[in-house]
Amino acid sequence: MTAVTADHHVPTAPSQHGPFRRYVFGAGWIRAAWMFCLFGGIGFGLTVLARWGGGWHPILYTQPIVLLSLLVAAPIGFLAGLGTFDYWTYYALGHPTRAEDHSGHGARSWRDYFRVNTDHKVIGVQYLVTTVIFFLIGGMLAMLVRAELARPGTQFFDTQTYNGLFSVHASLMIFLFVIPAFAGLANFAVPLMLGAADMAFPRLNALSFWLLPIAGVMMVSSFFIPDGAFACGWTGYAPLCSSHQPLGAVFFNQGVQWAGASSIMTALNFLVTIITMRAPGMTFWRMPLLVWANFTTSLLVVIATPFIAGSQFFSMFDHVMHTAFFDPGNGGYALGYQHIFWFYSHPAVYIMMLPGFGIMSEVIAVFSRKPIFGYRLMALSLMAIVVLGFSVWAHHMFVSGMATWLRVPMMVTTLLIAIPTGIKIFSWLATIWNGKLHFNTPFLFALGFLSMFVIGGLSGVMLGAVPIDIHVSDTYFIVAHIHYVLFGGSVFTIFAGMYYWFPKMTGRMYSETLGKLHFWLTFVAFNCTFFPMHLIGVEGMPRRVADYAPRFAAWNMFISLSSFALGASVLVFLYNMITSWRHGEIAPSNPWRAMTLEWQVSSPPPTFNFTEIPQVVGGPYEYGVPGAVHAILTPSHATEVPAEVGV
Amino acid sequence: MVAHAEAHLDHHEEHPPVPHYSSRISPSILGMYLFIGSEIMLFGAFFTAYFFVRVVNGTPWPTPPFHLPVYLAFINTCILVTSSFTMHWALTSVKRNNPFGLRAGLLLTFLMGLTFLITQVAEYLRIGFNTGDGAFPTIFFCLTGLHGCHVFVGLTILLFMTIRAFRGHFDAAHHHGVEIGGIYWHFVDLMWILVFLTVYIL
Numbered sequence: 044m045t046a047v048t049a050d051h052h053v054p055t056a057p058s059q060h061g062p063f064r065r066y067v068f069g070a071g072w073i074r075a076a077w078m079f080c081l082f083g084g085i086g087f088g089l090t091v092l093a094r095w096g097g098g099w100h101p102i103l104y105t106q107p108i109v110l111l112s113l114l115v116a117a118p119i120g121f122l123a124g125l126g127t128f129d130y131w132t133y134y135a136l137g138h139p140t141r142a143e144d145h146s147g148h149g150a151r152s153w154r155d156y157f158r159v160n161t162d163h164k165v166i167g168v169q170y171l172v173t174t175v176i177f178f179l180i181g182g183m184l185a186m187l188v189r190a191e192l193a194r195p196g197t198q199f200f201d202t203q204t205y206n207g208l209f210s211v212h213a214s215l216m217i218f219l220f221v222i223p224a225f226a227g228l229a230n231f232a233v234p235l236m237l238g239a240a241d242m243a244f245p246r247l248n249a250l251s252f253w254l255l256p257i258a259g260v261m262m263v264s265s266f267f268i269p270d271g272a273f274a275c276g277w278t279g280y281a282p283l284c285s286s287h288q289p290l291g292a293v294f295f296n297q298g299v300q301w302a303g304a305s306s307i308m309t310a311l312n313f314l315v316t317i318i319t320m321r322a323p324g325m326t327f328w329r330m331p332l333l334v335w336a337n338f339t340t341s342l343l344v345v346i347a348t349p350f351i352a353g354s355q356f357f358s359m360f361d362h363v364m365h366t367a368f369f370d371p372g373n374g375g376y377a378l379g380y381q382h383i384f385w386f387y388s389h390p391a392v393y394i395m396m397l398p399g400f401g402i403m404s405e406v407i408a409v410f411s412r413k414p415i416f417g418y419r420l421m422a423l424s425l426m427a428i429v430v431l432g433f434s435v436w437a438h439h440m441f442v443s444g445m446a447t448w449l450r451v452p453m454m455v456t457t458l459l460i461a462i463p464t465g466i467k468i469f470s471w472l473a474t475i476w477n478g479k480l481h482f483n484t485p486f487l488f489a490l491g492f493l494s495m496f497v498i499g500g501l502s503g504v505m506l507g508a509v510p511i512d513i514h515v516s517d518t519y520f521i522v523a524h525i526h527y528v529l530f531g532g533s534v535f536t537i538f539a540g541m542y543y544w545f546p547k548m549t550g551r552m553y554s555e556t557l558g559k560l561h562f563w564l565t566f567v568a569f570n571c572t573f574f575p576m577h578l579i580g581v582e583g584m585p586r587r588v589a590d591y592a593p594r595f596a597a598w599n600m601f602i603s604l605s606s607f608a609l610g611a612s613v614l615v616f617l618y619n620m621i622t623s624w625r626h627g628e629i630a631p632s633n634p635w636r637a638m639t640l641e642w643q644v645s646s647p648p649p650t651f652n653f654t655e656i657p658q659v660v661g662g663p664y665e666y667g668v669p670g671a672v673h674a675i676l677t678p679s680h681a682t683e684v685p686a687e688v689g690v
Numbered sequence: 691m692v693a694h695a696e697a698h699l700d701h702h703e704e705h706p707p708v709p710h711y712s713s714r715i716s717p718s719i720l721g722m723y724l725f726i727g728s729e730i731m732l733f734g735a736f737f738t739a740y741f742f743v744r745v746v747n748g749t750p751w752p753t754p755p756f757h758l759p760v761y762l763a764f765i766n767t768c769i770l771v772t773s774s775f776t777m778h779w780a781l782t783s784v785k786r787n788n789p790f791g792l793r794a795g796l797l798l799t800f801l802m803g804l805t806f807l808i809t810q811v812a813e814y815l816r817i818g819f820n821t822g823d824g825a826f827p828t829i830f831f832c833l834t835g836l837h838g839c840h841v842f843v844g845l846t847i848l849l850f851m852t853i854r855a856f857r858g859h860f861d862a863a864h865h866h867g868v869e870i871g872g873i874y875w876h877f878v879d880l881m882w883i884l885v886f887l888t889v890y891i892l
Binding site for chain 2: 134135136137139145238239240241243244307311312314315318319320321322323325345346347348349350352353354356357360364365366367368373374375376378379382383386651652653654655656
């Protein structure tokens with residue numbers, strides 16, 4: 044658990060044994076497979092034993108057995124088999140520690156991406172590839188939803204399956220794409236930007252990545268169990284989800300726990316890294332805004348995520364243990380679920396947006412060749428959003444029947460959030476103003492983000508007002524709003540970040556032509572898909588319903604066709620990423636002439652980032668300022684830095 | 691990826707740079723404090739559920755005909771609070787290079803924690819109601835159960851610490867393991883006092 048120091052220790056593989064033993068018992072996928080089964084069996088045995096001992100009948104009751112053996116014990120076995128716990132187990136059992144040999148650090152071949160790796164750069168790539176896979180699955184589900192909605196009446200799916208489709212779509216996009224994709228980009232960039240060799244806790248970092256595929260597979264696999272997936276929306280409102288849903292609801296509850304644990308561990312790691320691992324001279328007011336954004340986001344995650352864990356525990360206990368948290372017939376308080384859930388999930392909206400703000404600050408300053416406007420206020424407005432973000436949760440509940448006196452205070456705080464957000468928007472505009480603009484793909488996505496996020500933000504202000512919210516609650520207006528802030532906002536910033544750091548991650552340039560094609564296809568198809576939803580929403584088309592009134596048919600056909608075009612635009616992105624990674628032009632160390640530290644080392648960076656920790660001497664965004672220097676590096680890494688960064 | 695591989699052919703000769711710490715607090719202790727912050731919020735969610743059931747819904751506490759064994763829980767509380775003092779004794783001992791105090795302190799802490807947990811399991815078995823018997827049992831089992839899980843985790847950590855202490859892995863210069871585990875154990879104790887007050891006394 045110590046930081047990256049020369050004196051921490053890791054056990055090496057049991058090399059004194061034969062190749063067969065190493066194959067079966069050494070950390071890796073073989074051991075993960077049999078330990079998955081072994082732990083699942085142990086979980087099964089313990090549950091049956093406890094039910095038998097407690098005299099609870101039937102002893103072979105599906106829900107607790109599936110929960111404890113398949114969704115809790117077996118994934119722990121998988122993690123143990125893969126080797127995420129090796130060092131800690133070794134330490135815990137009281138063995139003397141051995142010198143760190145860095146055998147689990149860095150990637151020498153593609154195989155190193157498929158094992159427990161403690162290098163933050165490898166983990167960043169692992170995160171991004173995994174999240175893009177879940178993005179594709181989630182997108183596929185969205186197109187199935189749109190296929191069903193293309194015409195009124197039911198075409199392809201029964202209503203329960205349809206509800207499952209959009210529920211899993213939202214859960215994947217939120218818990219397996221937007222939140223972890225930001226974690227992946229930050230994992231790659233933040234330690235480099237701070238001038239550190241790695242995160243503070245590299246092994247914890249590896250563990251938090253490997254929790255993620257477990258959560259994703261759990262949510263997707265809920266389609267293949269009897270009675271189908273959870274079908275009460277990603278919000279999983281109780282008592283609908285806690286007592287009237289098939290076994291799939293438990294898959295959702297537990298999947299969220301794994302994803303939540305992953306994001307708490309990552310956030311804790313970021314906070315400790317940012318507080319304790321900054322290079323000399325890197326004061327808080329010299330940190331790049333991406334680091335600030337991840338600092339504030341991590342605060343939100345550490346404070347708020349336990350609440351969604353709580354809400355999913357309660358919902359699951361109601362389901363499996365027949366407790367009465369949200370069962371009004373038995374003394375429970377049904378609205379309690381929404382309060383606890385939204386106390387996390389409103390801050391989660393900012394967890395899904397603040398890292399994007401950080402990416403935008405990097406991209407806009409670099410491609411405008413100007414210092415970021417209002418640097419300190421940019422950082423402080425992030426903190427303001429964190430604080431205000433905890434005081435607005437009940438604006439999701441205006442029509443829920445909660446205490447009416449809560450409405451107006453929540454409306455006021457909601458509208459107040461427009462102020463720090465507005466500060467950021469106008470600061471970006473002021474940064475672009477009179478800049479020497481370079482319209483590369485990351486900057487195009489940044490401009491797309493600015494315009495789309497303003498639309499989403501404005502409909503957010505409308506929804507914050509109680510009377511409008513009451514009118515459009517649970518209509519397609521909400522669907523339009525959330526997609527403008529989460530797709531036009533978050534996903535555009537993720538694309539911008541992926542293109543921006545692609546040369547640094549892979550050492551190769553992406554195709555600029557295909558990147559621009561991807562942007563324009565996405566931008567047009569996105570607006571065609573989601574803008575009309577505002578109109579049909581105001582007219583009263585309800586969301587989360589498989590069938591609708593015939594008068595909405597024309598717009599829905601248009602939306603469905605546009606959504607398929609939006610899906611096709613992702614193929615351009617994939618093709619660009621895959622071919623550029625394999626055959627792209629070799630990237631220079633600093634293709635964007637950026638000042639932040641990650642661009643001052645080779646592309647891809649050396650295994651330990653820096654030969655010596657750099658000395659920071661100035662701000663990170665002094666573009667165009669004569670003689671401005673951000674940091675001084677040891678000569679071997681500073682060779683390719685152009686003399687005049689500020690042009 | 692090819693380029694990536696080529697750039698790292700000399701991987702084995704590379705070494706991490708000498709790290710620079712920008713804060714006086716040790717990373718692992720800061721990490722433990724942040725983790726405890728997160729844990730407090732998890733308890734916060736459970737206390738929110740308690741608030742909804744007991745204050746908003748006005749559920750009678752304890753709901754007749756159920757009883758809570760307050761005296762037993764009080765004795766249990768005393769045991770757990772005492773274990774915090776023995777934990778502190780272990781930590782001050784290791785800082786003074788006193789292995790006997792460290793071992794005795796950790797062993798006593800572990801045994802008292804174990805006594806607490808066994809007593810609580812016995813209490814569950816004889817309490818006369820189950821999770822499905824309404825809102826009061828729900829909150830009772832979930833708050834004490836969540837705390838019980840934390841005691842279990844704390845005991846696991848204590849067990850490992852004790853093993854390492856008896857093998858002589860800790861001394862005045864290397865006592866991070868004791869310190870971090872100790873912080874967690876104190877947190878578990880303080881949380882119990884809160885749970886005891888809200889569930890049994892109020």
